[in-house]
Amino acid sequence: MRIVLAEDSVLLREGLVALLTRYGHEVVAAVGDAPSLIDAVERAGPDLVITDVRMPPTHSDDGLRAAVSLRTKNSALPVLVLSQYVEQTYAAELLDTGDTGGVGYLLKDRVGDVDDFADAVGRVAGGGTVVDPEVVRQLLRRRSDPLDRLTAREVEVLALMAEGRSNAAIARTLVVTEAAVTKHIGNILAKLDLPIDADDHRRVLAVLAYLRRLGG
Protein backbone atom coordinates (compact mmCIF):
# COMPACT_ATOMS: atom_id res chain seq x y z
CA MET A 1 0.00 0.00 0.00
CA ARG A 2 1.00 3.68 -0.32
CA ILE A 3 2.36 5.21 2.88
CA VAL A 4 3.36 8.75 3.91
CA LEU A 5 6.03 8.68 6.63
CA ALA A 6 7.02 11.56 8.93
CA GLU A 7 10.08 11.22 11.17
CA ASP A 8 12.66 13.92 11.85
CA SER A 9 15.65 11.65 12.48
CA VAL A 10 17.12 10.92 9.03
CA LEU A 11 18.73 7.70 10.20
CA LEU A 12 15.49 6.27 11.55
CA ARG A 13 13.51 7.55 8.57
CA GLU A 14 15.73 5.54 6.24
CA GLY A 15 15.47 2.50 8.48
CA LEU A 16 11.65 2.71 8.47
CA VAL A 17 11.55 3.13 4.68
CA ALA A 18 13.72 0.03 4.30
CA LEU A 19 11.47 -1.91 6.70
CA LEU A 20 8.22 -0.89 5.02
CA THR A 21 9.62 -1.54 1.54
CA ARG A 22 10.71 -4.94 2.68
CA TYR A 23 7.11 -5.82 3.53
CA GLY A 24 5.95 -4.75 0.09
CA HIS A 25 4.66 -1.26 0.90
CA GLU A 26 5.47 1.86 -1.08
CA VAL A 27 6.61 4.95 0.85
CA VAL A 28 5.32 7.72 -1.41
CA ALA A 29 6.71 10.51 0.77
CA ALA A 30 9.15 10.56 3.67
CA VAL A 31 9.23 13.94 5.43
CA GLY A 32 10.85 15.45 8.52
CA ASP A 33 8.40 18.04 9.87
CA ALA A 34 4.69 18.58 10.52
CA PRO A 35 3.82 21.10 7.75
CA SER A 36 5.50 18.88 5.13
CA LEU A 37 3.46 15.95 6.45
CA ILE A 38 0.17 17.81 5.92
CA ASP A 39 1.34 18.84 2.43
CA ALA A 40 2.44 15.35 1.46
CA VAL A 41 -0.86 13.81 2.55
CA GLU A 42 -2.81 16.36 0.53
CA ARG A 43 -0.66 15.71 -2.56
CA ALA A 44 -0.28 11.93 -2.41
CA GLY A 45 -3.56 10.79 -0.83
CA PRO A 46 -1.95 7.78 0.89
CA ASP A 47 -3.57 4.62 2.27
CA LEU A 48 -1.81 5.10 5.61
CA VAL A 49 0.09 7.80 7.53
CA ILE A 50 2.89 6.88 9.94
CA THR A 51 4.23 9.74 12.06
CA ASP A 52 6.49 10.42 15.02
CA VAL A 53 5.10 12.59 17.85
CA ARG A 54 7.96 15.02 18.32
CA MET A 55 9.30 16.91 15.32
CA PRO A 56 9.96 20.38 13.91
CA PRO A 57 8.93 23.17 13.74
CA THR A 58 8.58 23.43 17.55
CA HIS A 59 10.01 20.03 18.61
CA SER A 60 7.09 19.46 20.94
CA ASP A 61 4.14 17.28 19.87
CA ASP A 62 3.82 18.71 16.33
CA GLY A 63 3.55 15.26 14.73
CA LEU A 64 0.69 14.25 16.99
CA ARG A 65 -1.16 17.53 16.37
CA ALA A 66 -0.73 17.04 12.62
CA ALA A 67 -2.10 13.48 12.92
CA VAL A 68 -5.12 14.68 14.91
CA SER A 69 -5.85 17.46 12.41
CA LEU A 70 -5.52 15.03 9.47
CA ARG A 71 -8.00 12.68 11.15
CA THR A 72 -10.34 15.56 11.92
CA LYS A 73 -10.35 16.58 8.26
CA ASN A 74 -10.69 13.04 6.96
CA SER A 75 -11.78 10.52 9.57
CA ALA A 76 -11.41 7.63 7.12
CA LEU A 77 -7.64 8.15 6.85
CA PRO A 78 -5.73 5.46 8.79
CA VAL A 79 -3.05 7.00 11.01
CA LEU A 80 -0.36 5.26 13.06
CA VAL A 81 1.51 7.39 15.59
CA LEU A 82 4.87 6.32 16.99
CA SER A 83 5.77 7.80 20.36
CA GLN A 84 9.06 7.81 22.21
CA TYR A 85 7.18 7.51 25.51
CA VAL A 86 3.77 6.18 26.37
CA GLU A 87 1.64 9.20 27.14
CA GLN A 88 -2.02 8.64 28.03
CA THR A 89 -2.87 12.16 26.93
CA TYR A 90 -1.50 11.65 23.43
CA ALA A 91 -3.17 8.26 23.05
CA ALA A 92 -6.48 9.69 24.21
CA GLU A 93 -6.35 12.64 21.83
CA LEU A 94 -5.65 10.34 18.91
CA LEU A 95 -8.31 7.79 19.80
CA ASP A 96 -10.87 10.54 20.24
CA THR A 97 -10.57 11.49 16.57
CA GLY A 98 -13.45 9.23 15.61
CA ASP A 99 -14.28 5.60 15.23
CA THR A 100 -14.09 5.26 11.48
CA GLY A 101 -10.89 4.19 9.77
CA GLY A 102 -7.88 2.75 11.51
CA VAL A 103 -5.94 4.40 14.28
CA GLY A 104 -2.80 3.28 16.06
CA TYR A 105 -0.61 4.49 18.91
CA LEU A 106 2.60 2.55 19.47
CA LEU A 107 5.76 2.97 21.45
CA LYS A 108 8.67 3.62 19.11
CA ASP A 109 10.58 0.65 20.54
CA ARG A 110 8.04 -1.71 18.93
CA VAL A 111 9.42 -0.84 15.49
CA GLY A 112 12.40 -3.07 16.22
CA ASP A 113 10.15 -6.14 16.40
CA VAL A 114 9.73 -5.92 12.65
CA ASP A 115 7.18 -8.72 12.25
CA ASP A 116 4.87 -7.39 14.96
CA PHE A 117 5.26 -3.87 13.63
CA ALA A 118 4.43 -4.92 10.07
CA ASP A 119 1.39 -6.71 11.48
CA ALA A 120 0.27 -3.54 13.33
CA VAL A 121 0.72 -1.49 10.14
CA GLY A 122 -1.54 -3.92 8.32
CA ARG A 123 -4.21 -3.81 11.04
CA VAL A 124 -4.34 0.00 11.19
CA ALA A 125 -4.47 0.28 7.39
CA GLY A 126 -7.31 -2.25 7.43
CA GLY A 127 -9.40 -0.01 9.71
CA GLY A 128 -8.46 -1.61 13.03
CA THR A 129 -7.30 -0.09 16.30
CA VAL A 130 -3.83 -0.75 17.66
CA VAL A 131 -2.91 0.50 21.10
CA ASP A 132 0.42 -0.13 22.76
CA PRO A 133 0.20 -2.77 25.50
CA GLU A 134 1.93 -0.30 27.83
CA VAL A 135 -1.01 2.12 27.51
CA VAL A 136 -3.44 -0.65 28.36
CA ARG A 137 -1.30 -1.82 31.27
CA GLN A 138 -1.33 1.68 32.76
CA LEU A 139 -5.07 2.05 32.21
CA LEU A 140 -5.76 -1.27 33.93
CA ARG A 141 -3.59 -0.26 36.85
CA ARG A 142 -5.89 2.61 37.77
CA ARG A 143 -8.82 2.27 40.14
CA SER A 144 -9.85 -1.27 39.73
CA ASP A 145 -13.20 -1.33 41.56
CA PRO A 146 -15.47 -2.11 38.56
CA LEU A 147 -12.80 -4.42 37.19
CA ASP A 148 -12.97 -6.44 40.40
CA ARG A 149 -16.08 -8.08 38.98
CA LEU A 150 -13.98 -9.65 36.22
CA THR A 151 -12.15 -12.95 36.58
CA ALA A 152 -8.39 -13.02 36.08
CA ARG A 153 -8.81 -14.60 32.65
CA GLU A 154 -11.37 -11.98 31.66
CA VAL A 155 -8.91 -9.21 32.62
CA GLU A 156 -6.31 -10.86 30.35
CA VAL A 157 -8.80 -10.95 27.50
CA LEU A 158 -9.82 -7.33 28.18
CA ALA A 159 -6.17 -6.20 27.99
CA LEU A 160 -5.66 -7.93 24.63
CA MET A 161 -8.97 -6.51 23.37
CA ALA A 162 -7.89 -3.02 24.35
CA GLU A 163 -4.71 -3.47 22.33
CA GLY A 164 -6.90 -4.00 19.30
CA ARG A 165 -6.26 -7.71 18.78
CA SER A 166 -8.74 -9.79 16.86
CA ASN A 167 -10.60 -12.69 18.52
CA ALA A 168 -8.38 -15.13 16.61
CA ALA A 169 -5.20 -13.43 17.82
CA ILE A 170 -6.45 -13.38 21.42
CA ALA A 171 -7.24 -17.11 21.16
CA ARG A 172 -3.71 -17.76 19.86
CA THR A 173 -2.07 -15.71 22.61
CA LEU A 174 -4.00 -17.33 25.46
CA VAL A 175 -3.99 -20.78 23.85
CA VAL A 176 -7.77 -21.22 24.00
CA THR A 177 -10.40 -21.73 21.31
CA GLU A 178 -11.88 -18.79 19.50
CA ALA A 179 -15.31 -19.79 20.77
CA ALA A 180 -14.05 -19.44 24.34
CA VAL A 181 -12.72 -15.98 23.57
CA THR A 182 -16.07 -14.93 22.09
CA LYS A 183 -17.80 -16.12 25.26
CA HIS A 184 -15.31 -14.24 27.49
CA ILE A 185 -15.81 -11.05 25.50
CA GLY A 186 -19.58 -11.36 25.77
CA ASN A 187 -19.27 -11.70 29.56
CA ILE A 188 -16.88 -8.76 29.85
CA LEU A 189 -19.06 -6.42 27.81
CA ALA A 190 -22.10 -7.44 29.82
CA LYS A 191 -20.32 -6.90 33.16
CA LEU A 192 -19.02 -3.49 32.14
CA ASP A 193 -22.28 -2.30 30.53
CA LEU A 194 -20.58 -1.79 27.18
CA PRO A 195 -22.40 -1.94 23.82
CA ILE A 196 -22.12 -5.36 22.22
CA ASP A 197 -21.08 -4.28 18.76
CA ALA A 198 -20.06 -6.53 15.89
CA ASP A 199 -17.43 -4.04 14.73
CA ASP A 200 -14.09 -4.91 16.35
CA HIS A 201 -12.68 -1.42 15.97
CA ARG A 202 -15.62 0.31 17.62
CA ARG A 203 -15.62 -2.24 20.41
CA VAL A 204 -11.97 -1.58 21.16
CA LEU A 205 -12.60 2.15 21.34
CA ALA A 206 -15.48 1.53 23.74
CA VAL A 207 -13.24 -0.55 25.99
CA LEU A 208 -10.51 2.09 25.93
CA ALA A 209 -12.98 4.88 26.64
CA TYR A 210 -14.25 2.82 29.56
CA LEU A 211 -10.76 2.31 30.96
CA ARG A 212 -9.91 5.99 30.59
CA ARG A 213 -13.06 6.98 32.46
CA LEU A 214 -11.83 4.91 35.38
CA GLY A 215 -8.69 6.96 35.53
CA GLY A 216 -10.79 10.08 36.16
Place this chain on the structure above:
Amino acid sequence: MTIWQALRRPRFLLSSWPWRAFAYLASGSVLGMAVGIVLVVVAMTGAVLTIALVGFVVLALLPLCGLIVGPIERWRLRLVDPEKIPTPHRPPTKPGAWAWFVHRYRESATWRELAATLLLAVLGLADLIGLSVACTSVGLLLSAPLIIAFSDRSEEVISIGPGWQINTVGEALTLVPIGVLLAVVLAYLITAWAGGRANLTRTLLAPRDTQQVVALTRSRARLVDAFQAERRRIERDLHDGAQQRLVALTVELGLARLDAPPGSDVARRVASAHEQAKLALAELRELIRGVHPQVLTDRGLAPAVTEVAGRAVVPTTIEVDVGRRLAPEIEAAAYFVVTEALTNVDRHSKATSATVRGRIDDRLLVVEVIDDGVGGADPALGSGLVGLADRVAVVDGALTVVSPVGGPTLLRVEIPVR
Protein backbone atom coordinates in the same frame (compact mmCIF):
# COMPACT_ATOMS: atom_id res chain seq x y z
CA MET B 1 11.69 57.38 41.09
CA THR B 2 14.85 57.62 43.18
CA ILE B 3 16.66 60.84 43.99
CA TRP B 4 19.52 59.82 41.65
CA GLN B 5 17.15 59.33 38.70
CA ALA B 6 15.58 62.70 39.51
CA LEU B 7 19.01 64.39 39.34
CA ARG B 8 19.51 63.20 35.75
CA ARG B 9 16.18 64.44 34.45
CA PRO B 10 16.13 67.66 32.37
CA ARG B 11 13.20 69.13 34.34
CA PHE B 12 14.95 68.54 37.68
CA LEU B 13 15.17 72.23 38.62
CA LEU B 14 11.43 72.74 38.06
CA SER B 15 10.47 69.63 40.06
CA SER B 16 9.91 69.42 43.80
CA TRP B 17 13.15 67.46 44.31
CA PRO B 18 15.55 70.35 45.17
CA TRP B 19 13.06 71.61 47.77
CA ARG B 20 12.54 68.12 49.20
CA ALA B 21 16.30 67.64 49.46
CA PHE B 22 16.59 71.02 51.18
CA ALA B 23 13.77 70.18 53.58
CA TYR B 24 15.38 66.81 54.34
CA LEU B 25 18.75 68.37 55.18
CA ALA B 26 17.26 71.32 57.08
CA SER B 27 14.99 69.15 59.22
CA GLY B 28 17.89 66.75 59.72
CA SER B 29 20.20 69.50 60.95
CA VAL B 30 17.61 70.80 63.40
CA LEU B 31 16.84 67.29 64.67
CA GLY B 32 20.56 66.45 64.80
CA MET B 33 21.34 69.50 66.93
CA ALA B 34 18.44 68.70 69.27
CA VAL B 35 19.48 65.05 69.57
CA GLY B 36 23.11 66.06 70.22
CA ILE B 37 22.12 68.41 73.02
CA VAL B 38 19.73 65.92 74.63
CA LEU B 39 22.35 63.14 74.50
CA VAL B 40 25.00 65.27 76.15
CA VAL B 41 22.59 66.44 78.85
CA VAL B 42 21.31 62.92 79.59
CA ALA B 43 24.84 61.48 79.64
CA MET B 44 26.05 64.13 82.06
CA THR B 45 22.96 63.73 84.27
CA GLY B 46 23.53 59.96 84.32
CA ALA B 47 27.18 60.43 85.21
CA VAL B 48 26.30 62.78 88.08
CA LEU B 49 23.55 60.45 89.35
CA THR B 50 25.82 57.36 89.48
CA ILE B 51 26.28 58.28 93.13
CA ALA B 52 22.59 57.49 93.61
CA LEU B 53 22.82 54.31 91.45
CA VAL B 54 19.87 55.60 89.35
CA GLY B 55 22.56 56.99 87.04
CA PHE B 56 23.62 53.47 86.05
CA VAL B 57 20.10 52.80 84.80
CA VAL B 58 20.13 56.07 82.85
CA LEU B 59 23.51 55.26 81.31
CA ALA B 60 22.36 51.72 80.49
CA LEU B 61 19.30 53.06 78.71
CA LEU B 62 21.35 55.62 76.76
CA PRO B 63 22.46 53.25 73.96
CA LEU B 64 18.77 52.55 73.36
CA CYS B 65 18.16 56.17 72.28
CA GLY B 66 18.31 54.92 68.67
CA LEU B 67 14.98 53.18 69.30
CA ILE B 68 13.39 56.64 69.49
CA VAL B 69 15.42 58.38 66.78
CA GLY B 70 15.40 55.41 64.34
CA PRO B 71 11.65 55.46 63.57
CA ILE B 72 11.75 59.29 63.19
CA GLU B 73 14.66 58.98 60.78
CA ARG B 74 12.91 56.21 58.79
CA TRP B 75 9.83 58.39 58.54
CA ARG B 76 11.86 61.49 57.57
CA LEU B 77 13.63 59.50 54.84
CA ARG B 78 10.38 59.37 52.88
CA LEU B 79 10.98 63.02 51.95
CA VAL B 80 13.67 61.90 49.49
CA ASP B 81 13.11 58.15 49.16
CA PRO B 82 9.74 56.78 48.01
CA GLU B 83 10.49 53.25 49.22
CA LYS B 84 9.30 52.64 52.77
CA ILE B 85 11.68 50.95 55.21
CA PRO B 86 10.13 48.36 57.52
CA THR B 87 11.37 48.17 61.09
CA PRO B 88 14.57 46.12 61.41
CA HIS B 89 13.59 44.99 64.91
CA ARG B 90 12.15 41.61 65.77
CA PRO B 91 9.61 41.29 68.58
CA PRO B 92 11.16 39.89 71.81
CA THR B 93 10.70 36.14 72.28
CA LYS B 94 9.72 36.39 75.96
CA PRO B 95 7.37 38.76 77.81
CA GLY B 96 8.54 41.20 80.44
CA ALA B 97 10.60 44.39 80.61
CA TRP B 98 13.91 42.68 81.38
CA ALA B 99 13.51 40.25 78.46
CA TRP B 100 12.72 43.17 76.18
CA PHE B 101 15.81 45.03 77.41
CA VAL B 102 18.11 42.03 76.89
CA HIS B 103 16.59 41.26 73.49
CA ARG B 104 17.06 44.84 72.26
CA TYR B 105 20.64 44.92 73.58
CA ARG B 106 21.45 41.78 71.61
CA GLU B 107 19.98 43.02 68.34
CA SER B 108 22.40 44.44 65.79
CA ALA B 109 19.58 46.74 64.65
CA THR B 110 19.74 48.54 68.02
CA TRP B 111 23.44 49.33 67.62
CA ARG B 112 23.04 50.35 64.00
CA GLU B 113 20.31 52.77 65.08
CA LEU B 114 22.62 54.14 67.78
CA ALA B 115 25.31 54.70 65.13
CA ALA B 116 22.78 56.47 62.92
CA THR B 117 21.76 58.67 65.87
CA LEU B 118 25.36 59.72 66.66
CA LEU B 119 26.01 60.35 62.95
CA LEU B 120 22.88 62.48 62.77
CA ALA B 121 24.10 64.61 65.68
CA VAL B 122 27.58 65.09 64.14
CA LEU B 123 26.57 65.50 60.50
CA GLY B 124 23.56 67.64 61.48
CA LEU B 125 26.09 70.28 62.50
CA ALA B 126 27.83 70.04 59.12
CA ASP B 127 24.47 70.24 57.36
CA LEU B 128 23.61 73.37 59.33
CA ILE B 129 26.89 75.12 58.43
CA GLY B 130 26.68 74.10 54.76
CA LEU B 131 23.07 75.15 54.32
CA SER B 132 23.64 78.48 56.12
CA VAL B 133 26.62 79.38 53.92
CA ALA B 134 24.70 78.38 50.77
CA CYS B 135 21.58 80.36 51.68
CA THR B 136 23.54 83.46 52.74
CA SER B 137 25.68 83.55 49.55
CA VAL B 138 22.73 83.14 47.19
CA GLY B 139 20.59 85.57 49.16
CA LEU B 140 23.34 88.20 49.22
CA LEU B 141 24.11 87.98 45.48
CA LEU B 142 20.44 88.11 44.43
CA SER B 143 19.59 91.04 46.72
CA ALA B 144 22.81 93.04 46.11
CA PRO B 145 21.12 95.76 43.98
CA LEU B 146 18.48 96.28 46.66
CA ILE B 147 21.07 96.48 49.44
CA ILE B 148 23.00 99.16 47.50
CA ALA B 149 19.84 101.07 46.53
CA PHE B 150 18.39 101.27 50.00
CA SER B 151 21.60 102.00 51.87
CA ASP B 152 23.57 105.09 52.71
CA ARG B 153 26.15 105.29 49.83
CA SER B 154 29.04 106.64 51.74
CA GLU B 155 29.06 103.72 54.14
CA GLU B 156 27.64 100.66 52.43
CA VAL B 157 30.09 98.80 50.28
CA ILE B 158 29.76 95.16 49.30
CA SER B 159 33.17 93.62 49.17
CA ILE B 160 33.67 90.46 47.15
CA GLY B 161 37.21 89.54 47.94
CA PRO B 162 40.29 91.77 47.74
CA GLY B 163 40.22 94.62 45.18
CA TRP B 164 36.62 94.08 44.06
CA GLN B 165 34.10 96.32 45.68
CA ILE B 166 30.58 97.07 44.62
CA ASN B 167 29.54 100.67 45.06
CA THR B 168 26.72 101.32 42.53
CA VAL B 169 23.39 99.72 41.69
CA GLY B 170 24.65 99.14 38.12
CA GLU B 171 27.62 97.16 39.35
CA ALA B 172 25.38 95.29 41.80
CA LEU B 173 23.06 94.16 38.98
CA THR B 174 25.92 92.11 37.48
CA LEU B 175 25.88 89.98 40.64
CA VAL B 176 22.30 88.79 40.07
CA PRO B 177 23.09 86.30 37.21
CA ILE B 178 26.01 85.00 39.27
CA GLY B 179 23.55 84.42 42.12
CA VAL B 180 21.16 82.59 39.83
CA LEU B 181 23.98 80.38 38.51
CA LEU B 182 25.16 79.66 42.05
CA ALA B 183 21.57 78.75 43.07
CA VAL B 184 21.39 76.25 40.21
CA VAL B 185 24.73 74.67 41.09
CA LEU B 186 23.77 74.52 44.76
CA ALA B 187 20.41 72.89 43.95
CA TYR B 188 22.31 70.00 42.35
CA LEU B 189 24.91 69.88 45.11
CA ILE B 190 22.34 69.93 47.93
CA THR B 191 20.25 67.22 46.27
CA ALA B 192 23.30 65.01 45.74
CA TRP B 193 24.36 65.56 49.35
CA ALA B 194 20.83 64.70 50.55
CA GLY B 195 20.92 61.57 48.37
CA GLY B 196 24.20 60.51 49.96
CA ARG B 197 22.83 61.11 53.44
CA ALA B 198 19.68 59.17 52.61
CA ASN B 199 21.71 56.20 51.32
CA LEU B 200 23.76 56.18 54.51
CA THR B 201 20.61 56.29 56.64
CA ARG B 202 19.02 53.47 54.64
CA THR B 203 22.12 51.32 54.98
CA LEU B 204 22.09 51.76 58.76
CA LEU B 205 18.36 51.61 59.43
CA ALA B 206 16.94 49.07 56.94
CA PRO B 207 16.49 45.43 57.99
CA ARG B 208 19.63 43.68 56.89
CA ASP B 209 18.85 39.95 57.12
CA THR B 210 15.70 40.09 54.96
CA GLN B 211 17.72 41.69 52.20
CA GLN B 212 20.10 38.78 52.38
CA VAL B 213 17.20 36.34 52.37
CA VAL B 214 15.70 37.99 49.31
CA ALA B 215 19.04 37.95 47.50
CA LEU B 216 19.58 34.35 48.51
CA THR B 217 16.12 33.29 47.38
CA ARG B 218 16.65 35.02 44.07
CA SER B 219 19.99 33.36 43.51
CA ARG B 220 18.49 30.01 44.44
CA ALA B 221 15.64 30.54 42.00
CA ARG B 222 18.19 31.41 39.31
CA LEU B 223 20.08 28.21 40.08
CA VAL B 224 16.92 26.14 39.86
CA ASP B 225 15.98 27.80 36.55
CA ALA B 226 19.43 27.11 35.15
CA PHE B 227 19.20 23.55 36.40
CA GLN B 228 15.80 23.10 34.72
CA ALA B 229 17.07 24.54 31.44
CA GLU B 230 20.05 22.22 31.57
CA ARG B 231 17.83 19.21 32.18
CA ARG B 232 15.69 20.16 29.19
CA ARG B 233 18.81 20.48 27.04
CA ILE B 234 20.15 17.08 28.13
CA GLU B 235 16.74 15.51 27.50
CA ARG B 236 16.59 16.94 24.02
CA ASP B 237 20.15 15.95 23.15
CA LEU B 238 19.56 12.38 24.28
CA HIS B 239 16.23 12.23 22.47
CA ASP B 240 17.53 13.61 19.20
CA GLY B 241 20.79 11.64 19.33
CA ALA B 242 21.26 8.38 21.20
CA GLN B 243 17.59 7.45 21.38
CA GLN B 244 16.92 7.75 17.64
CA ARG B 245 20.14 5.91 16.86
CA LEU B 246 19.16 3.04 19.12
CA VAL B 247 15.70 2.76 17.55
CA ALA B 248 17.31 2.72 14.10
CA LEU B 249 19.72 0.07 15.33
CA THR B 250 16.90 -2.18 16.57
CA VAL B 251 15.18 -1.81 13.18
CA GLU B 252 18.44 -2.73 11.45
CA LEU B 253 18.97 -5.76 13.70
CA GLY B 254 15.32 -6.77 13.33
CA LEU B 255 15.74 -6.80 9.54
CA ALA B 256 19.03 -8.68 9.89
CA ARG B 257 17.19 -11.37 11.89
CA LEU B 258 14.89 -11.90 8.93
CA ASP B 259 17.88 -12.39 6.63
CA ALA B 260 19.92 -14.69 8.85
CA PRO B 261 19.58 -18.40 8.07
CA PRO B 262 17.22 -19.84 10.73
CA GLY B 263 18.99 -21.86 13.42
CA SER B 264 22.47 -20.67 12.43
CA ASP B 265 25.05 -19.17 14.81
CA VAL B 266 24.64 -15.83 13.06
CA ALA B 267 20.89 -15.88 13.69
CA ARG B 268 21.50 -16.52 17.40
CA ARG B 269 24.09 -13.75 17.65
CA VAL B 270 21.90 -11.25 15.85
CA ALA B 271 18.90 -12.23 17.98
CA SER B 272 20.92 -11.68 21.17
CA ALA B 273 22.23 -8.32 19.91
CA HIS B 274 18.67 -7.33 19.02
CA GLU B 275 17.38 -8.14 22.51
CA GLN B 276 20.23 -6.21 24.13
CA ALA B 277 19.61 -3.17 21.94
CA LYS B 278 15.94 -3.25 22.93
CA LEU B 279 16.87 -3.43 26.63
CA ALA B 280 19.28 -0.53 26.23
CA LEU B 281 16.52 1.45 24.54
CA ALA B 282 14.07 0.75 27.37
CA GLU B 283 16.65 1.76 29.99
CA LEU B 284 17.52 4.93 28.13
CA ARG B 285 13.83 5.80 27.86
CA GLU B 286 13.35 5.55 31.62
CA LEU B 287 16.49 7.59 32.20
CA ILE B 288 15.34 10.37 29.88
CA ARG B 289 11.89 10.43 31.42
CA GLY B 290 13.48 10.99 34.80
CA VAL B 291 15.58 13.86 33.46
CA HIS B 292 12.66 15.84 32.10
CA PRO B 293 9.17 14.71 31.11
CA GLN B 294 8.33 15.97 27.63
CA VAL B 295 4.60 15.92 28.30
CA LEU B 296 5.05 18.49 31.08
CA THR B 297 6.57 20.94 28.62
CA ASP B 298 3.98 20.16 25.93
CA ARG B 299 0.76 19.85 27.90
CA GLY B 300 1.28 21.03 31.43
CA LEU B 301 0.75 19.74 34.94
CA ALA B 302 -2.44 17.63 34.79
CA PRO B 303 -1.40 15.32 31.90
CA ALA B 304 2.12 14.93 33.30
CA VAL B 305 0.81 14.03 36.75
CA THR B 306 -1.70 11.59 35.20
CA GLU B 307 1.22 9.91 33.48
CA VAL B 308 3.17 9.55 36.74
CA ALA B 309 0.14 8.06 38.47
CA GLY B 310 -0.24 5.55 35.63
CA ARG B 311 3.20 4.18 36.44
CA ALA B 312 2.67 4.03 40.20
CA VAL B 313 2.26 0.61 41.80
CA VAL B 314 -0.44 1.79 44.21
CA PRO B 315 -3.72 2.52 42.34
CA THR B 316 -3.92 6.29 42.18
CA THR B 317 -6.84 8.58 41.38
CA ILE B 318 -6.11 11.90 39.74
CA GLU B 319 -8.30 14.94 40.33
CA VAL B 320 -6.15 17.70 38.94
CA ASP B 321 -7.77 20.64 37.23
CA VAL B 322 -5.83 23.88 37.10
CA GLY B 323 -7.54 25.12 33.96
CA ARG B 324 -4.51 26.82 32.44
CA ARG B 325 -0.76 26.62 31.93
CA LEU B 326 1.35 27.97 34.77
CA ALA B 327 4.90 29.29 34.84
CA PRO B 328 7.33 26.47 33.92
CA GLU B 329 9.19 26.64 37.25
CA ILE B 330 5.90 26.30 39.16
CA GLU B 331 4.73 23.39 37.01
CA ALA B 332 8.11 21.71 37.42
CA ALA B 333 8.10 22.15 41.21
CA ALA B 334 4.57 20.78 41.58
CA TYR B 335 5.31 17.88 39.23
CA PHE B 336 8.48 17.08 41.12
CA VAL B 337 6.59 17.02 44.42
CA VAL B 338 3.91 14.67 43.09
CA THR B 339 6.51 12.34 41.55
CA GLU B 340 8.50 12.18 44.76
CA ALA B 341 5.38 11.81 46.92
CA LEU B 342 4.03 8.92 44.84
CA THR B 343 7.44 7.23 44.95
CA ASN B 344 7.29 7.48 48.75
CA VAL B 345 3.74 6.06 48.72
CA ASP B 346 4.96 3.10 46.68
CA ARG B 347 8.02 2.53 48.83
CA HIS B 348 7.05 3.17 52.43
CA SER B 349 3.34 3.63 52.94
CA LYS B 350 1.95 0.11 52.36
CA ALA B 351 -1.11 1.95 51.01
CA THR B 352 -3.83 0.32 48.92
CA SER B 353 -4.86 3.53 47.16
CA ALA B 354 -3.76 7.12 46.73
CA THR B 355 -5.28 10.34 45.42
CA VAL B 356 -3.67 13.36 43.83
CA ARG B 357 -5.74 16.54 43.93
CA GLY B 358 -4.83 19.83 42.30
CA ARG B 359 -6.68 23.10 41.87
CA ILE B 360 -6.17 26.84 41.83
CA ASP B 361 -7.66 28.49 44.86
CA ASP B 362 -7.56 32.28 44.88
CA ARG B 363 -4.14 32.73 43.20
CA LEU B 364 -2.76 29.72 45.02
CA LEU B 365 -1.95 26.42 43.37
CA VAL B 366 -2.90 23.71 45.87
CA VAL B 367 -1.69 20.17 45.24
CA GLU B 368 -2.45 17.35 47.68
CA VAL B 369 -1.27 13.76 47.69
CA ILE B 370 -3.27 11.55 50.03
CA ASP B 371 -2.72 7.85 50.75
CA ASP B 372 -4.40 5.37 53.09
CA GLY B 373 -1.14 3.82 54.23
CA VAL B 374 0.50 3.35 57.63
CA GLY B 375 1.45 7.03 58.09
CA GLY B 376 4.30 8.10 60.35
CA ALA B 377 6.12 10.06 57.64
CA ASP B 378 8.41 12.49 59.43
CA PRO B 379 9.88 15.44 57.55
CA ALA B 380 12.76 15.50 60.02
CA LEU B 381 13.72 11.92 59.17
CA GLY B 382 13.08 11.77 55.45
CA SER B 383 15.67 13.68 53.49
CA GLY B 384 13.30 13.30 50.57
CA LEU B 385 10.70 15.46 52.30
CA VAL B 386 13.28 18.12 53.16
CA GLY B 387 14.35 18.19 49.51
CA LEU B 388 10.72 18.67 48.52
CA ALA B 389 10.28 21.54 50.95
CA ASP B 390 13.40 23.21 49.53
CA ARG B 391 12.18 22.71 46.01
CA VAL B 392 8.83 24.30 46.84
CA ALA B 393 10.41 27.14 48.84
CA VAL B 394 12.28 28.33 45.77
CA VAL B 395 8.97 29.20 44.09
CA ASP B 396 7.72 30.85 47.33
CA GLY B 397 5.59 27.83 48.13
CA ALA B 398 4.94 25.98 51.36
CA LEU B 399 4.83 22.25 52.04
CA THR B 400 2.89 20.61 54.87
CA VAL B 401 2.90 16.94 55.77
CA VAL B 402 0.29 15.45 58.07
CA SER B 403 1.08 11.82 58.77
CA PRO B 404 -0.12 10.36 62.07
CA VAL B 405 1.04 6.85 62.89
CA GLY B 406 -1.59 4.55 61.45
CA GLY B 407 -2.30 6.95 58.59
CA PRO B 408 -3.67 8.42 56.46
CA THR B 409 -0.89 10.63 55.12
CA LEU B 410 -1.61 13.99 53.54
CA LEU B 411 1.07 15.96 51.74
CA ARG B 412 -0.04 19.43 50.76
CA VAL B 413 1.74 22.02 48.65
CA GLU B 414 0.68 25.63 48.19
CA ILE B 415 2.41 27.75 45.57
CA PRO B 416 1.37 31.32 44.76
CA VAL B 417 0.61 31.80 41.06
CA ARG B 418 0.43 35.11 39.25
